[in-house]
Amino acid sequence: MTPTLRLVTNFVLFQSSWWAAFFFQNNAVPVMLALAAIMFWMSQVRKIDLYLCATVVIACALEIAANQLGLMSFSTPLLPLWLCILWLCLLLTINQSLRFINSLSFWQCFALCWVAAPFSYLGAAKFGVLTINYPWWQFYLIYGAMWAATFSVIVMINRRMLNVLNTD
Numbered sequence: 507m508t509p510t511l512r513l514v515t516n517f518v519l520f521q522s523s524w525w526a527a528f529f530f531q532n533n534a535v536p537v538m539l540a541l542a543a544i545m546f547w548m549s550q551v552r553k554i555d556l557y558l559c560a561t562v563v564i565a566c567a568l569e570i571a572a573n574q575l576g577l578m579s580f581s582t583p584l585l586p587l588w589l590c591i592l593w594l595c596l597l598l599t600i601n602q603s604l605r606f607i608n609s610l611s612f613w614q615c616f617a618l619c620w621v622a623a624p625f626s627y628l629g630a631a632k633f634g635v636l637t638i639n640y641p642w643w644q645f646y647l648i649y650g651a652m653w654a655a656t657f658s659v660i661v662m663i664n665r666r667m668l669n670v671l672n673t674d
Contacts, residue, residue, distance in 0.1 A: 507548075512548060513602060513603050514603070516545060516548065516602035516603040517599070519541050519548075519595070520545070520595050520603065523538045523542070523591070523592060523595040524595075524626070527588045527589070527591075527592045528630060528633070528635060531588050532587060532588050535587055538588060538591040545598040546598060551601050553671060554601060554671050555597075555598055557671070558598075558600060558601070558660075558664050558667065559598070561663055561664075562590060562593050562597060564659065564660060565590075565596075565597070565656060566585055566590050566593065567656075568653065572652060576639050577638070577639060577640060577645055577648060577649050578645070579636065580636050580637070597660070600661060600664050608661060608668065610661075612658050615661050616654045616655065616658045617654070618654075619650075619653060619654035619657045619658060620651055620653070620654035623653040624645065624649055624650040624653065627645075627649065628642055628646065
């Protein structure tokens with residue numbers, strides 16, 4: 507498979523997992539797991555991606571903190587499984603369709619994430635997938651900063667793994 511086709515396929519698989527989560531939430535879990543498995547199988551850096559998948563714990567901690575702080579809530583008291591799997595799928599884009607993000611400085615990554623990430627949550631809230639408990643602009647500013655910091659740290663961890671594990 508050509509590098510361009512691999513990149514496009516990774517992007518399409520992630521978008522498919524996002525839309526599956528959006529429309530079907532917990533009913534999408536088997537499909538999302540299958541998409542994550544395909545994304546992992548297609549990876550050119552499986553060893554690094556395997557370690558990177560462990561950072562899903564950091565991502566889920568962000569979502570739990572946002573829920574506990576009352577920024578947003580879900581229809582269940584616990585963090586939905588579909589959201590954890592969606593994060594897993596997102597992590598599997600860092601070295602593929604989002605690999606450009608590895609070349610950004612921490613602050614560039616942070617700014618990009620702060621601007622872009624909250625929109626998907628605001629959109630999901632519009633359709634009842636989750637509930638935003640603050641005015642949209644307050645949620646955008648607070649949660650956007652939290653999300654950006656979390657994802658930027660994950661990208662920095664990935665960058666370090668790329669440097670260490672690619673020298674083996």
